[in-house]
Amino acid sequence: xxxxxxxxxxxxxxxxxxxxxxxxFAPVLxxxxxxxxxxxxxxxxxxxxxxxxxxxxEVVGVDESAEMLAHLAPGVEGVQARIEQLDLGRRFSAVxxxxxxxxxxxxxxxRALLLAVARHLAPGGSAYLEHWNPAAIDDxxxxxxxxxxxxxxxxxxxxxxxxxxxxxxxxxxxxEWTQHFTAEVLDEDGLDASLAQAGLERFGRLxxxxxxxxx
Numbered sequence: 001x002x003x004x005x006x007x008x009x010x011x012x013x014x015x016x017x018x019x020x021x022x023x024x025f026a027p028v029l030x031x032x033x034x035x036x037x038x039x040x041x042x043x044x045x046x047x048x049x050x051x052x053x054x055x056x057x058e059v060v061g062v063d064e065s066a067e068m069l070a071h072l073a074p075g076v077e078g079v080q081a082r083i084e085q086l087d088l089g090r091r092f093s094a095v096x097x098x099x100x101x102x103x104x105x106x107x108x109x110x111r112a113l114l115l116a117v118a119r120h121l122a123p124g125g126s127a128y129l130e131h132w133n134p135a136a137i138d139d140x141x142x143x144x145x146x147x148x149x150x151x152x153x154x155x156x157x158x159x160x161x162x163x164x165x166x167x168x169x170x171x172x173x174x175x176e177w178t179q180h181f182t183a184e185v186l187d188e189d190g191l192d193a194s195l196a197q198a199g200l201e202r203f204g205r206l207x208x209x210x211x212x213x214x215x
Contacts, residue, residue: 046072060088
């Protein structure tokens with residue numbers, strides 16, 4: 001895709017502006033109680049954060065990309081930073097870690113991400129974590145879907161045990177862009193072990209991809 005803003009991790013900004021929040025975040029939006037303070041880690045263009053602010057939540061959105069943060073609504077406090085290094089000195093009743101970041105293949109990086117969740121989560125608060133379970137590899141094998149005006153095409157390139165390389169192609173009108181990524185699928189034991197390293201534990205699920213954790 002040419003003439004498109006692209007973030008440091010390779011994400012095309014116009015694609016995320018075109019994907020509606022309800023596609024990925026409806027379970028989180030429906031679960032949060034009115035007036036909850038929310039930290040949205042890796043908020044991107046504000047697909048979730050902007051909707052939360054519209055609903056009256058106090059929201060802080062964190063992203064390393066200034067191009068993404070430029071699209072946050074006026075009611076969202078934007079912070080440009082890497083999640084792993086974040087320390088706002090504040091705690092929130094809800095912390096969201098979306099985009100399957102919990103499936104980061106580098107285990108040290110995964111632990112750093114979850115530690116950022118833990119140090120910003122208030123006692124009794126809820127962390128909302130989006131993850132790929134073992135069935136996800138089959139879903140990524142030459143799959144295709146739509147999200148608003150965007151067509152998404154998935155390809156599984158290589159599998160190495162629980163880790164895999166994949167590519168996702170976004171199509172918006174006559175433009176298309178392909179992003180490659182590596183991830184590790186976590187079974188229940190692997191997921192619980194990763195959470196425990198950050199002082200978190202799972203206490204429920206919203207659906208097959210969104211889980212809830214707390215201190």
